[in-house]
Amino acid sequence: MSNAETLALDPAYVFHSWSAQGALKPLVVSGGQGSQVWDAEGRTFLDFSSQLVNVNIGYGHPRVVEAIQAQAAALATIGPATANHERGLAAQAILSKAPAGFAKVFFTNGGADANENAIRMARHVTGRDKVLSTYRSYHGNTGAAIVATGDWRRPAGNEYAVGHVHFFGPYLYRSEFWATTPEEESVRALHHLRRVIEAEGPATIAALLVESIPGTAGILMPPPGYLAGVRALCDEFGIVLITDEVMAGFGRTGEWLALDAFGYTPDLITFAKGVNSGYVPVGGVIISERISEFFDERVFPGGLTYSGHPLAMASIVAALDAMETEGIVANAKRIGAEVIAPALEKMASTYDVVGEVRGSGVFHAIELVSDRSARAPLDAATMAGIKSKLLERNLLPFVQENRIHVVPPCVVTDEEAHQGLAIIDDVLSTL
Ligand SMILES: Cc1ncc(COP(=O)(O)O)c(C=O)c1O
Known part of the structure; x- marks a missing residue:
């Protein structure tokens, strides 16, 4: 199946959650393993959303x-x-x-x-x-x-x-x-x-x-x-x-x-x-x-x-x-403390657009603001732009209001976590 074949079927016949149906163009996902998913044509994404923050054990756990x-x-x-x-x-x-x-x-x-x-x-x-x-x-x-x-x-x-x-x-x-x-x-x-x-x-x-x-x-x-x-x-x-x-x-x-x-x-x-x-x-x-x-x-x-x-x-x-x-909960704790939290703290000290970072394990949020002292939330259009840029870089983000939630599967590796965080850092550096 090609992406086009799936897109000809799904939006035509499936009524999607929390959306006006007319302009929907959902991402095609046809497979996954660990913290990665791919579409029908082999484009691979690193999942920093765990979908709706639920794929804790990663995809395809044997x-x-x-x-x-x-x-x-x-x-x-x-x-x-x-x-x-x-x-x-x-x-x-x-x-x-x-x-x-x-x-x-x-x-x-x-x-x-x-x-x-x-x-x-x-x-x-x-x-x-x-x-x-x-x-x-x-x-x-x-x-x-x-x-x-x-x-x-x-x-x-x-x-x-x-x-x-x-x-x-x-x-x-x-x-x-x-x-x-x-x-x-x-x-x-x-x-x-x-x-x-x-x-x-x-x-x-x-x-x-x-x-x-x-x-x-x-x-x-x-x-x-x-x-x-x-x-x-x-x-x-x-x-x-x-x-x-x-x-x-x-x-x-x-x-x-x-x-x-x-x-x-x-x-x-x-x-x-x-x-x-x-x-x-x-x-x-x-x-x-x-x-x-x-x-x-x-x-x-x-x-x-x-x-x-x-x-x-x-x-x-x-x-x-x-x-x-397999020590998956311990992995979430360690990655959170040793990889995610320090990287987010660094973003917070580097970019004015970062108002606050917080979280624990593979459950972190980056709160983005247009004005740090007033703590004014970043507007919806800029957030939508951030989301598209992350997707262009093959990172599946969880973007909610003025926040990026950093919520990969608990099995995420150090290398994947560094890779995803570097993409976020890069995108924030362009704002
Ligand atoms: C805290 C919390 N409670 C309840 C729910 C609802 O769960 P479900 O979508 O499985 O009905 C969610 C879903 O995101 C949630 O985050």
Whole structure:
């Protein structure tokens, strides 16, 4: 197949996400290995996006591919009410990466429905309705998840769900609280959250839903004590704390779960993406003992035809095992600390257009500004130009608003990381 043959089919018949359909000219991708993908005519790109920040283990990992093939031959599909060995193994493997005190895993088809079901659990456990989440967040594109989302994708008028309230999380570079230090930002953001809880009425709030590190919103590293403070507020007011690890979890930050670096334990953890790198669509909720026990005697009113799909389960077992035995999470941590962070710091000290760099592991952001002292975000047209220049240089970037997110697969090599960073550096030098 040529690129032209694919482009004659796909935009003609496929309705694409988050786009006006008319002028779309999507990149043709027909193969991939490790951190590289290529089109139908052999042009190769270094993937610094991991697609939608999900291909943590890289493309074509042989162990995961073989596990899916073997499972397809043995049993390609089976309903969720059955007992399936791979499903048990997948849940056990996921729980082994969670903090102490977690008991069970509920499997979904992706991240949005993981949040959806976590919210439903919290509502049943508390008998309350409201869900608090931050303005700078993305939680998925289903009824409650899209309304919990704080960014522009949240539909006007809350037509899909009720009871969602938003607050500002910490973001020192653009502080809502006039803070000048991380410590100040943390204390003041927690004070703001306490006031929102009090004003809404604690007895009406079922859940607080937060990404440990807001991802699409800008890889916003929480300041010291913030997440532990959120945990303390949830304890004080009897609120279920749901941590969304869909993007940040399973290796991305150089930890198994991003929350591992922040010393707090939520009640429910939602996951998807990195758990099997999207080789088969899957997500889920890791459920604490307390909430799991609540549903021992009460029916959980929720389920999905493909919950715990055997192909997804086999891919999770293989992916987590490969990530462990091949030191893939450790690689993400080391590359982040030794290669990505120093290169980004250098860009920040060299180019005025770089306002701030931040992140951990293979989860970093470069925030671009037109005026450093005013911190004015670089405009959309210039960002689009940057994106095209990176693509021209065969780098697949993740560009979001005024930021370049540096999010290659966790398996990226030192050489590839240096190569991609040099391309970004080069493009920034032309601005
Ligand atoms: C933090 C977070 N939560 C939830 C989702 C939704 O996941 P999915 O697209 O698999 O439904 C995303 C997707 O980008 C995400 O980044």
